[in-house]
Amino acid sequence: MAEVTFLEALRQGLWEEMERDERVFILGEDVGLYGGAFKVTDGFAKKFGESRVIDTPISEAAIVGAAAGAAHMGLRPVAEMQFIDFISCAYDMLTNYVATARYRAGLATPMVVRGPCGGYVRGGPFHSQNPEAAFLHTPGLKIVYPATVRDAKGLIKSSIRDDDPVLYLEHKWLYRRIKEQLPEGEEILTPIGQARIAREGKHLSIITYGATLWKSLEAAAQLEQQDGVSVEVLDLRTLLPLDDAAIVSTVKKTNKVLIVHEDTRTGGIAGEIAARINEQAFEWLDGPIMRVTAHDVPLPYAPTLEDFVLPQTDDIVRAARWLSKY
């Protein structure tokens, strides 16, 4: 066992897949000798050669498009967006070309697009985004969003092995903030499409993912201690396709649901989850399905503003307390 960070776990996962399968290669800006803006691919070019760890021009559409072409030919590209905010430059490629390839043309496009996302880091409006909702509406893509060290590794490996295109979102606030013991020598593969109960509880469920998993767990601990409210926390891990069974099962257990995400509210994934609960477990609800999300504004830079706009542990505590009394 060795204690590793989220970032190191992701690195290990990529490394192991590169070693295991020579079809896997990495492309992106500054990923080669520099090892990536956040050092995720540090040492990769040295080990695997610059032909498998390719420094590209600043051309996100070309990175994603070229990954697609290589994937059609049987390779397994992993494309890095230096910050996930720049994935918007490849939106056309991903949504029109990549996502539709299997359905419209019977083309296999096994590729991963990954990159640092998320706020709480004073990054301002263009280095803090959570783009999942923009791609959730795109049949043909899968979206994974690991929150734990183990899943950082397990999901990158599963994403690379998946036969369809996967968007792998990694929260930069988690990169070096969380650590976990990972067994050495054991193959960690987190199945895509399966949520995980991060904390068992009886009175209320929080459904979340990414950085807000940790804020939700903090809130759950406070509620247990201060109010005697037992909160279950479900970590979605995969956003597309959603794990309906896990969602319905926690609703049936606690009968109250709070959905927490860092993305803005309108058009966010919480709305989709609420609709599914409504369709599949309405009778089991003892209260309204409530949301704690970011406010509907571009993410501002100043700490006071960012802290207000993004959901905080205190917000989750107050919201859950209110719902538990409903």
Add this chain to the structure above:
Amino acid sequence: MALPATRPTGAFPSGAAGAALSTDQLLEIYYYLRLTRTLEERLVALYRQTKVIGGLFRSLGQEGESVASAYALERGRNKDILSPLIRNLGSMLVMGAQPIEILRQYMAKADSPTRGRELNVHFNDLEKGYLGQISHLGDMIPVMAGIALSFKMRGQPRVGLVYIGDGGTSTGTFHEGLNLAAVQRLPMVVVGEYNHWAYSTPPEKQFAVKDLADKAKGYGIPAVTVDGNDVFAVYEATKFALDRARRGKGVHFIEVKTYRRKGHAEHDDQHYVPKDVLDLWSKSNDPMDRYTQRILAADLVEQKELKEIDDRVRVAVDQATDACVNEPLPAAESALPDVYVDPPAAEKLWFKAL
């Protein structure tokens, strides 16, 4: 004025372009060079004291091209418009951005031009003539094309100037924006900054042409490559391009050859940059040193006048810092207004009221 010839990087120019500038103008250019450098040094100090909230990006070694290109513009209300990049602090200052505004931006103060919403030099003052960039590289090219289009449609003798990095020229928006501007023969000047790096990526991994100016052929527009650390050469080339655009002759591309002497941002130790190359650029090709030597050697100004400016700048930067360093950050709920005109503010979410 003839099209300025390409000068090899590093060579001291011999042209007499400086003669066209008055002593006051020469001193003013010196003032902006010094202000850029001193203000940036102050920002480094504030960064080390963790008073700068986000990253800090340096323009050390590139002040010359920023200041000289902006100085060639017609400045003031309803005059030319410029869109700077992160390393064009000097251009912003020439256009009239105040040191205190820059300091407040970096420290995310409530009274900063964007009231804490945006970072560093990402802010505008269209009256003074500058439009702030967004992070997405290349995006300002089509936007500036639109600004230039408005000049053309209204028959105004105004020009838009926009910067792009060597790395930024690889974006789709750079291509689309420049092509549109070229086809429409818009009054626009593009300054391509060949500073040898895009983060850690060297030019040969960025494009297969030798010079950025080679790219202009593909758009059917004229281009020139100039020594970016020669203030006079950049000024002259920009002036020429602006005059041409103002006369309705369309887009002009100016490549400035320069060198990024600091890492991509303060966190980057630029271990990938050869030390001897850095030394060469800082010791024998610093744009401020070259400018100063040149104007002194030609007896255009006196040492004492430069010293006075240095002192004046130091006092101004000190005063600006003292005036804002302890100012408050914006009030939390000021995050909500201005997403639209109507509704005037975004909804405060339900859980905040509990």
